[in-house]
Amino acid sequence: EADIYQTPRYLVIGTGKKITLECSQTMGHDKMYWYQQDPGMELHLIHYSYGVNSTEKGDLSSESTVSRIRTEHFPLTLESARPSHTSQYLCASSRQTEAFFGQGTRLTVV
Amino acid sequence: RKEVEQDPGPFNVPEGATVAFNCTYSNSASQSFFWYRQDCRKEPKLLMSVYSSGNEDGRFTAQLNRASQYISLLIRDSKLSDSATYLCVVTLNTGGFKTIFGAGTRLFVKA
Numbered sequence: 001e002a003d004i005y006q007t008p009r010y011l012v013i014g015t016g017k018k019i020t021l022e023c024s025q026t027m028g029h030d031k032m033y034w035y036q037q038d039p040g041m042e043l044h045l046i047h048y049s050y051g052v053n054s055t056e057k058g059d060l061s062s063e064s065t066v067s068r069i070r071t072e073h074f075p076l077t078l079e080s081a082r083p084s085h086t087s088q089y090l091c092a093s094s095r096q097t098e099a100f101f102g103q104g105t106r107l108t109v110v
Numbered sequence: 111r112k113e114v115e116q117d118p119g120p121f122n123v124p125e126g127a128t129v130a131f132n133c134t135y136s137n138s139a140s141q142s143f144f145w146y147r148q149d150c151r152k153e154p155k156l157l158m159s160v161y162s163s164g165n166e167d168g169r170f171t172a173q174l175n176r177a178s179q180y181i182s183l184l185i186r187d188s189k190l191s192d193s194a195t196y197l198c199v200v201t202l203n204t205g206g207f208k209t210i211f212g213a214g215t216r217l218f219v220k221a
Binding site for chain 1: 141142144151152153154155156159197199201207208209210211212213214216
């Protein structure tokens with residue numbers, strides 16, 4: 001079992017609220033990723049990090065922001081949630097090649 | 111053009127069938143190759159790595175052709191439990207390793 005954890009698993013929140021999705025891994029991996037995935041659709045990379053204080057935007061434009069102050073922690077923040085942000089958000093980490101995923105956060109903005 | 115392209119699917123097959131998934135990648139500097147499996151509403155999980163020499167794990171066989179930039183996954187004697195989305199994954203080193211996922215091919219195995 002991979003040691004990467006996401007909280008919360010499910011979140012229903014009102015429009016305009018600020019939210020932070022948590023992702024932590026205990027494997028000491030340098031690289032961490034956030035993906036967005038709608039039901040039945042492909043994964044879209046929205047943010048990644050190669051290490052502490054390194055963050056990059058992914059292939060899909062996102063209004064979210066991320067930070068990497070500690071190796072094990074890669075939170076994603078939405079300053080003002082909108083219904084268009086409703087989706088599943090998957091966090092992953094890797095050392096060199098194989099990526100391990102958290103169980104995801106299913107976000108619904110109402 | 112996407113960096114990793116897969117058969118669009120879905121594949122609908124009867125139990126016991128043999129099914130093959132194809133994947134092509136565009137960056138010749140790609141270094142590592144994998145097949146992941148994603149069940150409905152679950153996170154992707156590694157199914158198997160893919161090597162130039164080919165590798166087999168039970169009913170699953172993966173092949174890599176670097177010259178053609180092509181990866182395949184063969185499932186023999188398919189089971190109902192094989193129903194899932196299969197993701198082709200490529201890792202390349204762009205000054206730091208970057209992992210690229212294909213869009214996935216959905217497989218439905220029916221009794």
